[in-house]
Structure formats: structure tokens, C-alpha cells
Amino acid sequence: MFSSDEHNTRRGSFRATIVIAAAAALTLSGCSVANSEADTAASGQALRLVLPMEPTTLEPCDSSLASTGVVVRSNITEPLIERDPTSGELHPLLATSWEATGDTEWTFTLREGVSFQDGTPFDADAAAFAINRAVNGDLSCDVEGQIFGDADLVVEAVDSLTLKVSTPDPDPVLPLRLSFIEIGAPTDAEAKVREPIGTGPYAVASWDAGLKITLQRNEDYWGDAPAYQRAEYQWRSEGTVRAAMVTGNEADIAMGLSADDGAGELGIDYPNNETVALRFSGDIAPLDDIRVRQAINFAIDKTGITQSLYAGKSEPASQIIPPGVVGYNDGLEPWEFNLQKAKELVAAAKADGVPVDQKITIVARSGQFPKIDQLTEVLQEQLKQIGLNAEAKVVETSTGLQYQVRPFILNEGAIAMVVQHGNQAGDASFSVDSYMTTDGQMSMFGTEAFDEVLSQASAQTGEERQQAFADAFAYERNEVVQFAYIARMTGVLAKGAGVAYEPNSATGDELRLAAVSPAN
Structure with missing residues (x-):
């Protein structure tokens, strides 16, 4: 208690x-x-x-x-x-x-x-x-x-x-x-x-669509009164603009920046727990063949992406959760970057009749995290290098959610969606329930066998829970391949x-x- x-x-x-x-x-x-x-x-x-x-x-x-x-x-x-x-x-x-x-x-x-x-x-x-x-x-x-x-x-x-x-x-x-x-x-x-x-310390005062949201201090708040009478939120899609608003004393806090947006000494790195990955529609050709999904993992130059796009402020990811979350498997390494292996897997799938030339759409939500547009273009080129027909599609948030959350858009062929998942709860169940089970809200495919593995892990406590989820992530990597993990991000x-x-x-x-x- x-x-x-x-x-x-x-x-x-x-x-x-x-x-x-x-x-x-x-x-x-x-x-x-x-x-x-x-x-x-x-x-x-x-x-x-x-x-x-x-x-x-x-x-x-x-x-x-x-x-x-x-x-x-x-x-x-x-x-x-x-x-x-x-x-x-x-x-x-x-x-x-x-x-x-x-x-x-x-x-x-x-x-x-x-x-x-x-x-x-x-x-x-x-x-x-x-x-x-x-x-x-x-x-x-x-x-x-x-x-x-x-x-x-x-x-x-x-x-x-x-x-x-x-x-x-x-x-x-x-x-x-x-x-x-x-x-x-x-x-x-x-x-x-x-x-x-x-019941919070602030109430909505106004929402001027497209302009700003203003919160007013709740004078009847049950707890300690917050310091500011109001908070005003505005938004700018370009990170450089957001950073400039702070350096120019036009805003006090700017969110969602990258290391090279120009905040200078006013920029602060912090350890968020977001993992960026490609989530596969693994029951739609050609992504319904595990060799194609494995090939994509080998084709993505994760070190190059984290070093060039994110100036070394992120690092290659090996699983959907970061260290510190119950269930993290510290024995898993990121997939190696190996174009030759990737090409061989695609060729083997093609030889067995897999339609590897069918389009794979890489979908991303504009503004979801810094440089997502550029990342999507890089991923498209890297998939093309191994003989896959990849097309990038960056959409605004409301449309993106139709690809990310059930009921999914399913009439456009194979989808590899750029997702950013953060486990704020500190327990693997909050990731696997929505992203890995066959009927998860954000899962496009799974297997009954893997569902059972995850169900058994969720029922455990203590060290048994840690080990069961760690084993589940190893199983996903070897037997299912629902994702191509790209980077662990730094805020x-x-x-x-x-x-x-x-x-x-x-x-x-x-x-x-x-x-x-x-x-x-």
C-alpha cells in the first residue's frame, strides 16, 4: 500500500x-x-x-x-x-x-x-x-x-x-x-x-485556432499556486525559428529542437526516452516476407543518421524501449549496417516469388520530431539502394494519426511508418501492449505465438518480469521483426x-x- x-x-x-x-x-x-x-x-x-x-x-x-x-x-x-x-x-x-x-x-x-x-x-x-x-x-x-x-x-x-x-x-x-x-x-x-x-493549476482561457493557446492561473487551485498568472503557447514548425524566438527574447522556452537549430548556449540537452523506428505493415507484400523486413534493418545506416542528422546527440537503437525501463535487454545490439546482406535477402525473397518491386510507402508525421522530413528522405534512399521500391510521404498530424493508430489506412499497399515512441511509464508493458500485440492500437501485425510470450511477461513481477520482457524483445528481433529500430533520441x-x-x-x-x- x-x-x-x-x-x-x-x-x-x-x-x-x-x-x-x-x-x-x-x-x-x-x-x-x-x-x-x-x-x-x-x-x-x-x-x-x-x-x-x-x-x-x-x-x-x-x-x-x-x-x-x-x-x-x-x-x-x-x-x-x-x-x-x-x-x-x-x-x-x-x-x-x-x-x-x-x-x-x-x-x-x-x-x-x-x-x-x-x-x-x-x-x-x-x-x-x-x-x-x-x-x-x-x-x-x-x-x-x-x-x-x-x-x-x-x-x-x-x-x-x-x-x-x-x-x-x-x-x-x-x-x-x-x-x-x-x-x-x-x-x-x-x-x-x-x-x-x-482540477489543475491552470484553466483554458482561450484557444485562438492557428495562433495561440492561453492558460490562466486557477485561483481556486487546491495545491500551491503556480508562479505565473498565465501561460501562452504558440507554435512554429521550423526549429531554427523556435530557437531564434528564445535567443531574440520573444519566447522563454522553445520545445523540440535539434542540436544545430541555433539555440547556442541557450540550448539544453536532456535525456528523453524516445525511440525512433520504422513500423512495418508485416502482412502486406512485400513486407509480409521476414527477409524483406530483415533487409531493411541491414540497409539503414543508423550511425550515419545519428551522427549527421542529429550531430551525435542520439545513438543507434536496438529495441523499442531505452535503458532504465523494466524489460530492457542490454544484450541486444543495433542491427549492423550491411548493404551486401540486405541485397542478398531481397534477392532471395525475389527468387522465391516475393513481389519486391511493389511500392513501400514510408509515412512520417510532419513536425513530430526534429528533422523527420530529412530522415524520411534518407530512409527512402537507403531502401532504394537494396532494390526496394520506396516512396516517402510526409503528412500533417491528423492524417498521420490515421496511419499510426487503428483503424489504419490500409488501401495504399505496404507501409513502413516512421514512429517515435516514448515509454514514460518505465515498464515494457506500456510499449508492447500498443505496438507489438496483434490487436495493439498501434501495431500493424504480430503473431499469436508472440502474443502469448508478451501475455506471460505482463503477468510477472520483479526480476521475473524484467527477464521475461528482455527475452520477448530478443524473440521479436529473431522471429517477428515488426520494426527497424533507428535511434534513441536526446531532447x-x-x-x-x-x-x-x-x-x-x-x-x-x-x-x-x-x-x-x-x-x-
Whole structure:
């Protein structure tokens, strides 16, 4: 059982006190920002942030999408439990304690005296509604596919501050899973919301589509008041422009940069946990032949990509999760770059009648991470070098999600999609459930045998769990080949000269505004 008699102090002792220099409101014109409110900075009136893209939604149940989560998570809405991204420990938030009260049952005690930003009381009924809506409903929430899969939960409000959650099978990491469900005020269970109402330190003040999103401090927040009266998000697709906005004192924090975007001394590297890979539609020719999938792995010059495109700030990847996540297999090495082997595999497949000349479309979501457009072009050329008919297709986010998340676009032949997956939970199950099972929300194919391997691993605990998932990743590499792993990424952001902020592995998915404050 985890319990806490904390108080009204938010985030517990693990959050460091972080300071940020004064900021001003953004007023953009073209690709520049008029610094018309610079005098608001010292008073902590506005924090200015610039993102790579405009969020497609602020719906809480889609906050596992990075472009949504970086605005919503722990800012507008909050979960029952939060995970410290550095230590991996779980801490109380809207729930103050939890314990397993049966093989498949967990009981949560909720925080008293909390209200949503519209004045509605937060209680067990509200928590149950949010969980049911996200996991058991028909909204196709991203958090359902990414974190929970097809398993429905039984959620019961025992009384106003007691919540019971039951799972079909024993789930030793259910509290961790629930840390990904952001609790919004009870609303339409049949439709997603544009501007959510939560319990967080900030509320949505306005969303001017195509221009900016403004959050206003929630003066009735249950915990410690955040430093800034408001936060203003804008977006620019070019990393060099985002970096220049910070170096020119037109923004305070710029997200999603690469090492050579020009932030200079204001650029900060941080260890994110994102893995970039090609995900195969392995039941569509010619990708339905394992030799073709193996050939692609040999054909990708991962060292060249990480050194040239990312200036050595990333490194070749060997599996879908990074070190530090339960299940990481430290015995796996990245596939070697070997064009001769790749060509031989393609030739062998062709000799057996595999239509290797059929088109393989390499799909990427524009702006998903730095230099994704250039990476996609490089991958196209490297596949062509081994005799495959590859075509690059970079699309905007809403279209890209139709290739990435079920129901997939399936009428365009073989797809090798550029994906970036970050495991914020610290456990392999959160990667394999959505990306590797045959019916995973983001999996285009698998095998029944591999499903059983993954199912058995998910039921384990402790060292047995670590070893079972490590073995599963070795099995995937040798027997299935669902991916061509490319790089483990390093995050880069820019912060103004007067800003003190320490990004962590979760920063790219949830930049917590309550962790920043004026320097003076």
C-alpha cells in the first residue's frame, strides 16, 4: 500500500524548486514576435512557450499524444497518481493512498476538498466517470490504446472519497497505468471536448485556432499556486525559428529542437526516452516476407543518421524501449549496417516469388520530431539502394494519426511508418501492449505465438518480469521483426538566459508549468 498524509502541498518532496526568468505575452506576426509586453515578465504575469506544432486536441483522454500532453497534462488536468520521471516512484495527487484489495482489485482513497475549475466538486463519481470515459467508452481515446488496450475496467465509487477499480486479470502495475488518465470534469461521454475543465493549476482561457493557446492561473487551485498568472503557447514548425524566438527574447522556452537549430548556449540537452523506428505493415507484400523486413534493418545506416542528422546527440537503437525501463535487454545490439546482406535477402525473397518491386510507402508525421522530413528522405534512399521500391510521404498530424493508430489506412499497399515512441511509464508493458500485440492500437501485425510470450511477461513481477520482457524483445528481433529500430533520441530545448529549468525524460510529453517561476 502507498499512502500519504500530505496536505495541500502539490507534487511532494521530489519536485525541485525551479525558477524561470520573467516572461512576456506573445504577439506574433509572420515568423516574428512583437515583444510588446516585456515588462510583465518580472511580475510573473506570463510564461511564453513555443511548440513545434499546434495541438490537434486538448481532450484529456488523448493526452498521451505528446502535442496534447505537453499543454494538458498536470497543467489543466491531473491524474489520481503521478510518476516521478527521474526516480520512477509513484506519488499521491488526486488520490492520497492506494492498495491492492484483491487479486484483481485496487482501492483508492481520494483527496478531499478538491474542485474542478468550474466549481464542480471532485469526488469518486467524477473519477469513475473519467476512467470509464477514457477506457471503457467508445471515444477511441489514445490513452486506451496506448496504456490499457482492449481490457475494460470495472470502476465503482464506494463513497465520495473511495474508488475501487477491478481488472479482468491481475495487473500489478494498474496504479502506474492510472497515472496516465487525466481527470476532467464530467462531460459528454459520447464526444470529445475541445477545451477541458480539470482540477489543475491552470484553466483554458482561450484557444485562438492557428495562433495561440492561453492558460490562466486557477485561483481556486487546491495545491500551491503556480508562479505565473498565465501561460501562452504558440507554435512554429521550423526549429531554427523556435530557437531564434528564445535567443531574440520573444519566447522563454522553445520545445523540440535539434542540436544545430541555433539555440547556442541557450540550448539544453536532456535525456528523453524516445525511440525512433520504422513500423512495418508485416502482412502486406512485400513486407509480409521476414527477409524483406530483415533487409531493411541491414540497409539503414543508423550511425550515419545519428551522427549527421542529429550531430551525435542520439545513438543507434536496438529495441523499442531505452535503458532504465523494466524489460530492457542490454544484450541486444543495433542491427549492423550491411548493404551486401540486405541485397542478398531481397534477392532471395525475389527468387522465391516475393513481389519486391511493389511500392513501400514510408509515412512520417510532419513536425513530430526534429528533422523527420530529412530522415524520411534518407530512409527512402537507403531502401532504394537494396532494390526496394520506396516512396516517402510526409503528412500533417491528423492524417498521420490515421496511419499510426487503428483503424489504419490500409488501401495504399505496404507501409513502413516512421514512429517515435516514448515509454514514460518505465515498464515494457506500456510499449508492447500498443505496438507489438496483434490487436495493439498501434501495431500493424504480430503473431499469436508472440502474443502469448508478451501475455506471460505482463503477468510477472520483479526480476521475473524484467527477464521475461528482455527475452520477448530478443524473440521479436529473431522471429517477428515488426520494426527497424533507428535511434534513441536526446531532447533539446531552448530557455531564455534568465530561465532556470531542468528538463527531464518526461518534458517532451508534459512540461509542468507549476515547476517554473520568475527568477526574482
